[in-house]
Each structure stands twice: as C-alpha cells, then as structure tokens.
Amino acid sequence: MADRIGSMLAIAAALLAVAACDSGSISRAPAGCVEAATQCQLPDGPLGVCERANCAPGATPPCFQCVPQH
DSSP states (O other): OOOHHHHHHHHHHHHHHHHHOOGGGOOOOOOSSSSSTTTEEOOSSSEEEEEOOOOOOOOOOOOEEEEOOO
C-alpha cells in the first residue's frame, strides 16, 4: 500500500511540474529563413522547413523560403 501511495505521489509531482513549466521555454520556430533545413513558421500556422530559393530583385544571396514539410 505504501508503494502505491508513493507512486501516486510521484505521478502527481510530475504532473504539477509539467503544468508549472513556462511556455516560453519551448523553442519557437524562427520568424524567417536564414539557412537551409531549419524550421520556420508558415503563414497559415504549421511549421515548415527552410529551403534555398531564387532571390527577389535586390536581395543578397543566399535566399531561402519556408515550405511545407510534407
């Protein structure tokens, strides 16, 4: 019985620790692409991946764009 109570307390402590985590500590995708194969945020929400792209007129190469991962 004591083992069961100890296990329940450990689970409760773990749940409280997760609930107390700061959401800012979760890494966020960068706003823009500065290198290939890094994660980026697509305008419609999901994460994408940065890939090399043709540069816009006047832009300095290398240029990248965020594309869907699938």
